[in-house]
Amino acid sequence: MTETNKFFESKSTTEIAEEMLGHILTYDSPQGKLSGIIVETEAYLGPDDMAAHSYGGRHSAANDPLYQQGGTIYIYSIHSWLDMDISIQKSGIPNGVLIRGVEPLTGKDIMDENRKKTGFDTTNGPAKWIRAFGIMDKTFSGTMLNAGKFQFELKKSKTPNHVLATPRIGVPNKGEWTDKKMRFIVEGNPYVSKMYKRDMNLDSFGWK
Template identity: 40%
Template sequence: MLTKYQQFFTGRPTTEIAKDLLGKMVKYQDGDEIVGGYIVETEAYLGEKDSASHAFNGRRTGYSESLYGMPGNIYLYQIRGHYCFDIVVQDAEEPQGILLRGIEPAIDVKKMTENRHMTGVNITNGPGKLVQALGIHSRDLDGQPMETSQLTVDLQDFKIPREITTTARVGVNVKGANGLSPRRFYVKGNPYVSNIKKRDMDTANHGWKE
């Protein structure tokens, strides 16, 4: 029997879950310190039939084993020296996931700034950046259920996007069968969305409903 928390991450299309995560709060606790921010950008990866997925064509390795776990589990992986935070969705043995690409800092922004040695939107406007800003530097949390982990998504603490934009994903092989599929979602106008142009930023409300 799935918990209510786990049920959020299954039972509906992964693209729908990816959109529903926008505005939810990511939190990471290290000892007495808690940092976190609101999710502003996600990408959906649809498992074995998705050419951009780590599980494409049934590929399964020790490294990607966590993708086959329970809904709401953590899949932490490393690419080009950076760690990325992926949330496992759908039922066990159905290797679909959602990559967090951007968050808006909200809890102990000073600490997140120190973790990144950066200021402004560069703190968390990319998948590797946000993991570093949270203070995560290993795969130790890989495979853990977020419900009981130091790293979690608080489904009760959220903002509501005014508008959600859908595009192709970033950094995937565009020549793949699903390379241009519309599976990236972001809060329109939020300054912490990766690659957003200044002219498109909503500097007043960051794309949230008031």
Template identity: 40%
Template structure:
């Protein structure tokens, strides 16, 4: 029996609520029939035309960011230096808000992800540019839906964070109140966070789950 609708496209939820609820969900990518996946442990909310840190600030709309203006569930990928950044649009068409996926805890295909990165352990997926490379995410995925293959989020395979921490977004200097806004969400005690890891918990910050 299927649930009715993913929270990802629920119009009653704010971008902040979606950023929180994404923690623990399974991000999945299939390349040439091979799956890699990981549970999301770090997100950031970019809350629209008033958010000076967002690409869509002041209703800015350039060719690379048209996906931001598409409906909830649309994937927005952009290049930062040599890296790809993965975002999921959260609101209705014409309301450019999104969540940046910043880190995952590997689930399936860990060895393949380490090979793609030429890095072991936490270094494979502990950052927005790292996880896209590890999972083989490419510009082909841009403007596709996060609800269907080959790049999708499985909200049924969700783990439950023991505790969620809020902090300032990474790499947002000189943006007034938006520099200090607490719009970054992390699973407390998880070792795969991109920065400012606190003490790592033995359960990686997940509630014990009975299957």
């Protein structure tokens, strides 16, 4: 087992989703190095979770990365946009964590150009940061973090001052799963999706 596998397989899926906040994700893109700090995640708990792509044991070529070892990238389409999950737990247990928002570090100018946006709106959503990173297809789906173009730093870069757990976004009509608090955010960070201006901490961005 690699250190990357260990990180994504050694705790519960919700614990890992929360732990991922403050870690740096880096993409060695054709345009240059792009990186950001993860500020928002959502946990999906596999066959029992009515909002999960593997609910009821669904298994297809498209969602197969969820069934692979912890740390496998899963990219999928939502209304012509792309989102990225990371598979959590050991092979055969199709749990995932959606990376919903990142705070840009390296390559912000490239991200702005890719999105034709500036400011917090560049990467404050799951499809937004993917497009900001210049990812336009599912090429990396099924590949491993830390084994190619995508690097996930296993040590936390920054520590949230406070983590908020909320219901996931865009999960209506899923019974009890609609209200379960499986979305984790760095409180006050302006790169969290759907963050009201009044709730933004523009001094520390929510970091200690």
